[in-house]
Amino acid sequence: MQKFYKKPIFIIGIVVLIIVIYFLFGRSKKTTYETVVVQKGTVIQEVSVTGKVKPAENVDLAFEKSGKVAWVNVQVGDRVRPGNVLVTLANGDLAAQLDQAKASLEEQKAKLDELKKGTRPEEIQIQETKVENAKKDLIDKIQDAYTKSDDAIKNKIDQFFTNPKTNNPKINFAINDSQLKNELESLRTAIESVLTTWQLSLSFLTPASDFNSYAKTAEQNLSQVKNLADKMADAINSLFATSNLSQATLDTWKSDISTARTNINTAIINLSASESTLLNEENQLALDKAGNTPEQIANQEAKVEQAQANVKNYEAQLAKTILYSPISGIITKQDAKQGEIAAANTPIVSIISESQFQIETNVPEADIAKIKVGNSAKVTLDAYGNDVIFEARVVKIDPAETMIEGVATYKTTLQFTKEDERVKSGMTANIDILTDKRDNVLVIPQRAVTSRDGEKIVKILENGKPKEVNVKVGLRGSDGNIEILEGLNEGDKVITSVK
Secondary structure, eight states: OOHHHHHHHHOOOOOOOOHHHIIIIIIIIOOEEEEEEEEEEEEEEEEEEEEEEESSSSSOOOOSSOOEEEEEOOOOTOOOTTTOOEEOOOOHHHHHHHHHHHHHHHHHHHHHHHHHOOOOOOHHHHHHHHHHHHHHHHHHHHHHHHHHHIIIIIIIIGEEETTTTSOOEEEEOSOOOOOHHHHHHHHHHHHHHHHHHHHHHHHTOTTOOOOHHHHHHHHHHHHHHHHEEEEEEHHHTTOOOSSSHHHHHHHHHHHHHHHHHHHHHHHHHHHHHHHHHHHHHHHHHHHHOOOHHHHHHHHHHHHHHHHHHHHHHHHHHHHHHEEEEOEEEEEEOOOTTTSEEEEOOOEEEEOOOSSSSEEEEEEEEEHHTOOOOTTTEEEEEEEOOOOOEEEEEEEEEEOEEEEETTEEEEEEEESSSSSOOOOOOOEEEEEEEEEEEEEEEEEEEEOOOOEEEEEEEEEETTTEEEEEEEEEEEETTSSSEEEEESSSSSSOOEEEOOO
16 A cells, blocks of 8 residues: 555646646636727717618699590600690580680679679660569569469368358368367458458559558468468368268368468469569669669679689689699509599509609607708618618608507608619618717727616726726717716726626
8 A cells, every 4th residue: 555655646646636726726816807998989870771762753643533534645654744734534514614604704794894884774774674574573473372362261271161251160070179170260260351351452452552561461361371271281181081071072171271282382482582573673773773883893893703713613623634744754654544434533643753762761769869850871772782872861750650560660751862873763772870970089888888876887997906987978879889978088998898
């Protein structure tokens, strides 16, 4: 055993073991720090998005109303200018109405000229004749009102009374409603004297009479006759056929009373219309005799303006049957065919501008606050790779959100700053929008900044030992750097990791 301890291999093993134990347990551990030197530089903030190239102007044209296509003037690929006629619908009826409206306008203008010249004696004489004719017509309508009333009472209603012309007329059929029976008998008693007095007064009616008085009396008398006829209709309509009253008789009664009511209503309508006509003609005659006032001329001028508006209305409707090109561009869609019906509000012609392309993209809510109109951008197109860079500028940001897969985004439009024939509609664009830039500022990596209790903290290496300092940060760059406003000096060593 002692010989074994003295062997060289044993001694070497002991030495190795001692060395391993030293390195594992006896050697002190040393901490190393990775640092960056605080120095001045540029911090750039960009928002990177993708979008689609579209024409700066892209117009889809449709008719407001459906109609038959009468004429097609363009095809896909044609170049057009503003005002060029593209497609026309059949519009002969509107053209005729427009001609009629123009004729009416000329008529109103002629009347205005006549008013300004004044009323001629022969025109006054014509108006006087119209008044006389209106008086004669009103006389006829008043007399007709009496005739129809007399016929309704004596030939239609009196068949339901016993002793109808006496002071004690009686209903000659059974009525369950005693109140209605008494009203009918009372009304028949009163109407007899009405008809007698009315007939007598009409014998004195001439064109020189007071038509207002006669017409008012006729209206009142018609109202009483109508009231009696209406209540008699209620009584008749409440009856049912019995062994003492056949259905045929009942139907005849209903027909008679219906005829009476119709005649009375007709007389009321005719009388009212005739009164209105006479009043209008008399007013016109008075105006003619008084001469044309400034108000009349102004009224006619208003009619002229109304006629002009009517002309413009038909011109507008006629214009809606014609599609004009609003821009200079190229036809990219043309679905109209002569003779077919074009549906309303369905685009049939599309035009894109020949130049000035723009890009539409949707910026996430998290980035939209960084972007404003006027920001410059660098754009690459998939068709030409990352080495070909185009310049663009933000020209519009929609205020309303667009939801895409549950995320709020905002449509942002950029326009190329230079025309380039390589740019085509529909190309995919990769966009880096420069939202902010700070030159000659203190810069460190963002990963070196931590937060604690609302404070921003950076560890620096001072005399070989770490030290925490509070800092105030500024712009965060898209490349991972951040601007330091306070707390660090140029040349400081900032710890970025510890090993």
